Amino acid sequence: xxxxxxxxxxxxxxxxxxxxxxxxxxxxxxIRVSGAPQRPNTRSPERRPDRQAASMVQGxxxxxxxxxxxxxxxxxxxxxxxxxxxxxxxxxxxxxxxVRTGTTFTLEEKYEGGATDPYRRLTGCMVDNxxxxxxxxxxxxxxxxxxxxxxxxxxxxxxxxxxxAPTPAYDPSTPADIVVNSLFGLASPKVRSLQMQISNNxxxxxxxxxxxxxxxxxGEFNVQGVVEVYFNALADYSAFVVKQTGQTFDITIGATxxxxxxxxxxxxxxxxxNVDDPGQTGVHAVTLNFLGKYYATDASAMKLTxxxx
Amino acid sequence: xxxxxxxxETTILILQTFHRFVSEGDGRPERKERxxxxxxxxxxxxxxxxxIAKGLAREA
Numbered sequence: 001x002x003x004x005x006x007x008x009x010x011x012x013x014x015x016x017x018x019x020x021x022x023x024x025x026x027x028x029x030x031i032r033v034s035g036a037p038q039r040p041n042t043r044s045p046e047r048r049p050d051r052q053a054a055s056m057v058q059g060x061x062x063x064x065x066x067x068x069x070x071x072x073x074x075x076x077x078x079x080x081x082x083x084x085x086x087x088x089x090x091x092x093x094x095x096x097x098x099v100r101t102g103t104t105f106t107l108e109e110k111y112e113g114g115a116t117d118p119y120r121r122l123t124g125c126m127v128d129n130x131x132x133x134x135x136x137x138x139x140x141x142x143x144x145x146x147x148x149x150x151x152x153x154x155x156x157x158x159x160x161x162x163x164x165a166p167t168p169a170y171d172p173s174t175p176a177d178i179v180v181n182s183l184f185g186l187a188s189p190k191v192r193s194l195q196m197q198i199s200n201n202x203x204x205x206x207x208x209x210x211x212x213x214x215x216x217x218x219g220e221f222n223v224q225g226v227v228e229v230y231f232n233a234l235a236d237y238s239a240f241v242v243k244q245t246g247q248t249f250d251i252t253i254g255a256t257x258x259x260x261x262x263x264x265x266x267x268x269x270x271x272x273x274n275v276d277d278p279g280q281t282g283v284h285a286v287t288l289n290f291l292g293k294y295y296a297t298d299a300s301a302m303k304l305t306x307x308x309x
Numbered sequence: 310x311x312x313x314x315x316x317x318e319t320t321i322l323i324l325q326t327f328h329r330f331v332s333e334g335d336g337r338p339e340r341k342e343r344x345x346x347x348x349x350x351x352x353x354x355x356x357x358x359x360x361i362a363k364g365l366a367r368e369a
Contacts, residue, residue, distance in 0.1 A: 024363035115338050117330075157330035157339060160359055165326040 005112030008033055008067070009163055010079050010125075012105050016215075017124035017149045019106040022160035026076040028067065029166050031141075033109055035065040037122075037151050039211070061211045062204060063122055063148035065107065070172030071132075071140030073259050073306065075164065079105050080144045081304060084127040084198060086218060092307050095300035096221050100126070107148070116155045124149030126216050129199035132225075136192060139172040140253065147202050150212045173253050173261075181250040181262075184270045184288065186236060189229045192285050194251075196225035198302065223265065223292035223302050231275055231284035240288055243271040249290060252308060262305040266295035319357035321366040323348040 009025035040059035048054060069077060082088055083105060087097030107122040125148045134140045175191070183189045201219025206212075227249075229236060247268040254260030268290045276285050292301040326346045330339040344350070349369045352360070360366040 022359055022363075024365070116336070117339060156332055160329075160356075162327050162329045162360065162363060162365060164363075164365060165328075167325060 001111045001113055001118075003032075007108075007110040007112075007163070009108045009110070010076050010105050011108075012079050012082070012102060013124070014102065016100050016104045019121060019123055019158065021158075023106070023158055023162075025108060025161055025163045026074075026079060027163050027166055028076040029069060029072045029074060029172075031068040031070065033065055033067050033107075035145070038062045038064070058211055060204075060206050060213070061150075062213070063151055064128075065122060065125070065146050065148065067107075067144040067146070069142050069144070071134075071142055071253060071261075072166070072172050073168060073170065073254060073256075073261060074166040076166060077142075078306065080127055080146075081306075083125070083146070084130050084144070084200065085302075085304070086200065086221075089306070092305060094304040094306075095298060096302060098218055100218075107146070110157075119154040119157070121152045121154070122146075122148035122150070123152070124216065126202055127200065128202040129197060132194070132196040132198075134175045134178065134194040136175045139174050147204060147213075147216055149214070149216065168256070168259055170254075170256050170259060173255065177253060177255040179252045181252060182248045183227065183229070183251075184240070184244065184247040184249065184268065184290070186229065186239075187233075189236075190232065192228040192230060194225065194227050196223065198223045221301065224290060226287055226289050228285045228287050231286045236286045237273045237275050240270050240273040243269055245269050245293075247290070249292070254308070258307055258309055260308040262303075262308040264298070264303045264305075265290075265292035265301060266298055266303070267293045267301070269293060317354040318351045319354050320349060320351050320369045321357050321360065322369040323350070323360075323366050325365050327365050 008028040008030045011023045011025050039061045041056040043053050044055040083103045085094040105125045107125050109120045111118045125146045128145045128147050131143045199222045203217040204213035205215045207214050247270045249265040252260050252262045270290045272289045274287045294301050323344045328343045
């Protein structure tokens with residue numbers, strides 16, 4: 001089966017763990033979906049006079065997946081973002097919450113099998129963590145790592161299911177499409193790269209009667225990252241030798257008016273700066289570590305606005 | 310004698326490009342049907358109601 005023909009689609013669930021009937025799937029603009037369900041079985045620990053294996057015991061199952069995407073603005077990625085934030089979109093804004101209903105989703109992977117196409121469907125998916133990476137010259141990359149409650153397989157589409165094409169279908173965003181509105185108070189910073197990790201620290205919950213998790217628990221929400229700016233003045237480094245608090249991180253991503261994403265962390269701690277030395281050929285850059293803390297004004301450590309001007 | 314079955318149809322305007330897979334039965338491969346944004350077509354009342362509810366189409 002040719003991987004180019006694979007189709008990845010998502011749909012938000014109304015009931016956690018249940019794919020809606022006659023689902024209106026949203027096609028994802030993914031690079032690939034990696035990760036594998038784990039259904040461990042281990043050799044039985046019992047003693048036997050022949051010293052050899054005679055049986056196995058079943059462990060608990062986990063359903064981790066990773067969806068790799070370029071930074072795009074579309075309906076499918078909106079489902080993933082809402083799951084990461086644990087909150088539905090409200091007036092095109094996402095803030096950190098602890099809502100499951102409407103933020104879990106089903107992930108369907110369809111393989112092109114010619115006569116018969118295999119389908120794998122993960123239900124009750126929640127985004128565990130996201131890594132964001134922007135390097136000049138390349139499209140921004142987002143890796144959504146998720147956990148699911150279970151997996152089903154099929155050889156046909158769900159009755160009356162539809163698959164909406166990604167919309168809008170603008171080009172993926174690159175760092176050239178990023179406007180740095182505010183970066184920790186630095187004057188006209190020239191940013192070289194940005195890496196962020198956002199995590200929900202999910203925990204799978206198991207109970208007697210099933211090897212599958214019956215629920216997924218939300219843990220601490222953590223957003224942190226490293227930004228690299230060209231070393232222009234001592235203050236780029238020295239200002240953060242002592243950890244700075246209450247700093248703002250505010251960027252707008254995208255090239256199309258009213259279809260941009262704006263990511264704001266209004267209360268960052270910025271710490272542990274470093275100046276690199278690339279050797280004889282190169283330029284110096286300062287790396288700054290930051291942690292997004294609860295921001296009372298937004299009632300959220302991080303805020304994502306879609307369809308921004 | 311039973312009355313002939315009448316296919317009720319609704320004319321709709323496709324608002325968003327989408328596709329679906331239609332089973333041909335008997336182990337035959339599913340057929341992919343594509344619908345392009347801006348297309349005006351006649352479909353069964355059932356499909357029309359489903360697609361309108363999903364925001365994929367509206368009555369033309």
